[in-house]
Amino acid sequence: xxQLVESGGGSVQAGGSLRLSCAASEYTTGTYCFGWFRQAxxxxxxxxxxxxxxxxxxxxxxxxxxxxxxxxxxxxxxxYLQMNSLKPDDTAMYYCAAERCCDWWCLLDPSYRSQGTxxxxx
Numbered sequence: 029x030x031q032l033v034e035s036g037g038g039s040v041q042a043g044g045s046l047r048l049s050c051a052a053s054e055y056t057t058g059t060y061c062f063g064w065f066r067q068a069x070x071x072x073x074x075x076x077x078x079x080x081x082x083x084x085x086x087x088x089x090x091x092x093x094x095x096x097x098x099x100x101x102x103x104x105x106x107x108y109l110q111m112n113s114l115k116p117d118d119t120a121m122y123y124c125a126a127e128r129c130c131d132w133w134c135l136l137d138p139s140y141r142s143q144g145t146x147x148x149x150x
Contacts (some may be wrong), residue, residue, distance in 0.1 A: 042114060042116055043113060051105060055105035077096065
């Protein structure tokens with residue numbers, strides 16, 4: 029099993045930035061895809077992006093392209109989500125995820141996910 033522990037998040041004004049971190053108990057890019065998704069109250073779960081098994085190909089959801097950046101530090105077994113130019117619509121619980129398959133369907137219903145952290149943009 030993969031344990032994912034997330035940190036970061038909080039409240040920020042529109043236009044501001046936040047960075048989320050996700051420490052994994054196991055970080056084998058050849059085995060798992062790692063990514064992020066979010067869920068706001070009364071809204072569908074939404075994928076943000078993921079890093080492919082090659083460890084370098086990153087796929088983003090259209091609404092965050094150019095504003096959010098996913099990165100990783102494999103030596104620290106940590107995944108990051110840098111969020112810039114935040115908007116009130118970005119308000120949600122944010123989760124990191126790990127899954128053996130690599131597509132949006134897998135990301136939205138992953139085998140492993142973090143406890144989640146709240147991001148509030150006002």
